[in-house]
Amino acid sequence: MNFELKNITFTFPGKNHLLNNISLSLEQGKIYALMGSNGAGKTTLFNLISGFIKPQCGDIFFGEKNITLLQPYKINRQGIGRTFQDLRLITKLTVKENIVLAMQQNPTDNWLNAMLPEIFHRNTNAAQEKEANGIVEQFFLGDVKNSLAAEISYGQQKLLSLACCVANGATLLLLDEAVAGIQPEYLIKIAVLIKQLKEQGKTILLIEHNTDFIADVADKIFFLHDGEISTFDKMETLRKDNQVMEAYI
Numbered sequence: 001m002n003f004e005l006k007n008i009t010f011t012f013p014g015k016n017h018l019l020n021n022i023s024l025s026l027e028q029g030k031i032y033a034l035m036g037s038n039g040a041g042k043t044t045l046f047n048l049i050s051g052f053i054k055p056q057c058g059d060i061f062f063g064e065k066n067i068t069l070l071q072p073y074k075i076n077r078q079g080i081g082r083t084f085q086d087l088r089l090i091t092k093l094t095v096k097e098n099i100v101l102a103m104q105q106n107p108t109d110n111w112l113n114a115m116l117p118e119i120f121h122r123n124t125n126a127a128q129e130k131e132a133n134g135i136v137e138q139f140f141l142g143d144v145k146n147s148l149a150a151e152i153s154y155g156q157q158k159l160l161s162l163a164c165c166v167a168n169g170a171t172l173l174l175l176d177e178a179v180a181g182i183q184p185e186y187l188i189k190i191a192v193l194i195k196q197l198k199e200q201g202k203t204i205l206l207i208e209h210n211t212d213f214i215a216d217v218a219d220k221i222f223f224l225h226d227g228e229i230s231t232f233d234k235m236e237t238l239r240k241d242n243q244v245m246e247a248y249i
Helices: 042-049 072-078 095-103 107-115 117-123 126-138 154-167 184-199 211-217 235-239 242-248
Strands: 003-010 019-026 031-035 057-062 080-082 172-176 203-207 220-225 228-232
Touching (some): 019 042, 019 228, 031 042, 031 184, 031 211, 042 172, 042 203, 072 080, 080 154, 095 126, 095 154, 126 154, 154 172, 184 203, 184 211, 211 235, 220 242, 228 235
Parallel strands (some): 031 203, 031 220, 172 203
Antiparallel strands (some): 003 019, 003 057, 220 228
């Protein structure tokens, strides 16, 4: 399913336009990178897409549906999933329990299950167990599936965050700094996973500062600066744009 932003403008009170009449399109089964300096509005754009804030003008379409004014949980149910810089895992649950929890679509059930583990286990069926085990293995988490999320390494927590996003049923994945602060072995694993997800028909938009990682995985790069978007097909082309590199550095 394709995704489109049409003429999106967003301004925080008392400031200049953070996003100024932005339009962009994402094709299904492609990987896109969103770059820009700190404070350029990248996370704000993710917040708009996922419904946590609303634009002053413009529209957001997922497939044929206008999702601009939908609440975040309804946008998630349309098939848009997101990771966060702070990961937002349930640290008192195990790795596999986090994944099973992410499969459940009712936000009230999710809250109850997280607070009351005995309800969580009672509501988990054999099909969910099987699917969760498959996701655990796909995301290189088999060795720690019964460990608490709080006890695994930061790189493994990044893998778990991505696994939960996929377990939720998302077809468009918004990944906020997916490889920031992790060891090279986990960076390689996440690159492999993102490419696999692309092959499965997922669409991925990722915020990232690691230009080598972007060059490896991205089909197209968006650069956000002064409220406007520039588009590049290759990292090499972006690196040769002096104006963009000056803004980035």
